[in-house]
Amino acid sequence: MKILITGGAGYIGTHTCVELLNEGHEILVLDNFSNSKPEALERVGEITGKFFEVCEADLKDRATLESIFYQNEIDAVIHFAGSKAVGESVEKPLKYYQNNVAGTVTLCEVMDKYNVRNLVFSSSATVYGENNQVPFTEDLPLSATNPYGRSKLMIEEILRDTAASNSDWSIALLRYFNPVGAHESGRIGEDPNGIPNNLMPYISQVAVGKLPELQVFGDDYPTRDGTGVRDYIHVVDLALGHVRALEKIVTGIGIHSYNLGTGHGCSVLELLKSFEAVSGSTIPYRITARRPGDIAECYADVTKAERDLGWKAALGIEEMCMSTWKWQTLNPNGYEVTEEEVTV
Numbered sequence: 001m002k003i004l005i006t007g008g009a010g011y012i013g014t015h016t017c018v019e020l021l022n023e024g025h026e027i028l029v030l031d032n033f034s035n036s037k038p039e040a041l042e043r044v045g046e047i048t049g050k051f052f053e054v055c056e057a058d059l060k061d062r063a064t065l066e067s068i069f070y071q072n073e074i075d076a077v078i079h080f081a082g083s084k085a086v087g088e089s090v091e092k093p094l095k096y097y098q099n100n101v102a103g104t105v106t107l108c109e110v111m112d113k114y115n116v117r118n119l120v121f122s123s124s125a126t127v128y129g130e131n132n133q134v135p136f137t138e139d140l141p142l143s144a145t146n147p148y149g150r151s152k153l154m155i156e157e158i159l160r161d162t163a164a165s166n167s168d169w170s171i172a173l174l175r176y177f178n179p180v181g182a183h184e185s186g187r188i189g190e191d192p193n194g195i196p197n198n199l200m201p202y203i204s205q206v207a208v209g210k211l212p213e214l215q216v217f218g219d220d221y222p223t224r225d226g227t228g229v230r231d232y233i234h235v236v237d238l239a240l241g242h243v244r245a246l247e248k249i250v251t252g253i254g255i256h257s258y259n260l261g262t263g264h265g266c267s268v269l270e271l272l273k274s275f276e277a278v279s280g281s282t283i284p285y286r287i288t289a290r291r292p293g294d295i296a297e298c299y300a301d302v303t304k305a306e307r308d309l310g311w312k313a314a315l316g317i318e319e320m321c322m323s324t325w326k327w328q329t330l331n332p333n334g335y336e337v338t339e340e341e342v343t344v
Helices: 011-022 036-047 061-071 086-091 091-111 147-165 199-207 235-249 267-278 304-311 317-330 339-343
Strands: 002-006 026-031 053-056 076-079 118-124 168-177 178-182 214-217 232-234 254-260 283-290
Touching: 002 011, 002 267, 011 036, 011 147, 026 061, 036 053, 036 086, 053 283, 061 086, 076 147, 076 235, 086 091, 086 147, 086 283, 091 118, 091 147, 091 199, 118 235, 147 254, 147 317, 168 235, 178 235, 199 214, 199 267, 199 317, 214 267, 232 235, 235 254, 235 304, 267 317
Parallel strands: 002 026, 002 076, 026 053, 076 118, 118 168, 168 254, 178 232, 214 283
Antiparallel strands: none
8 A cells, every 4th residue: 555644754753654665555754844844754764765755845735735645546645744842832832733733634535535535543642631540441521622633633533523524534543542662773763853742751851861851740640659650652552553553444444542652660769779770870850849840640542442452552651661761871862963974
């Protein structure tokens, strides 16, 4: 199959590109590189030994989207593109609704025009809001506590309405929990701009000396050690979940949501201790106040994905920490190209 991957140069996108290419699919990547770097896609080519086309453009650029669908026989779309920082979404909500919601509407309009109605959408566990019932099942009531989460929830509703309007659509809504880790080669991984918003890259940057200490937001939750519990999933497992979802949607119709997680929770301090054991580093940390909106526990019920997609996470916390540490030590500045690399 030929798959259009929007936002394919990002963290989850690059790992999914690798798995799709390894399984023999043809891919075409669309990315505006606002939160990613072309170097990441060059490394995907190195890892797989395969060539693929890359189009640098914004998802809202209808003319470019139309030319892609006109010139290529696209079988399906995996849609990663969008802004993703919770804090920034509170400060700039209109940016998030424009990029995430309006961009998706444009994509779906063009897909519909060219009779391409197979779509895997990158949603999020944030659509469960502040629900305290764990594990989270796909049939829980949905809500959101910030513009980023609301943009994901709005898109899910838009896609449900779209599927209801035309029975030819086949859509998978993949609700991620907490992606971490990196490819085993150490060549691709998470490369956040500025100070990381997520726990694992923050820990690894403290371990490598880029940041002085880790802030732990709250140690008075009703959990086994007082710190928040989350469902961390290795990014390679997550990428394989997209491949299995793709196989599912091209053989059926309708719209279905799936949790992608391990089904197990890990606390902040447990993750920190695991990373220390793998890296041999001591991670200094400081307990600070809880963040507004954070809940005590968040982990997935993954029964539906196992049953319908034949998918199950295979990699544990140790593999997540080991691959992150390898990526961080080999690429202390992420995808930044040094002068030495330029002159070689």
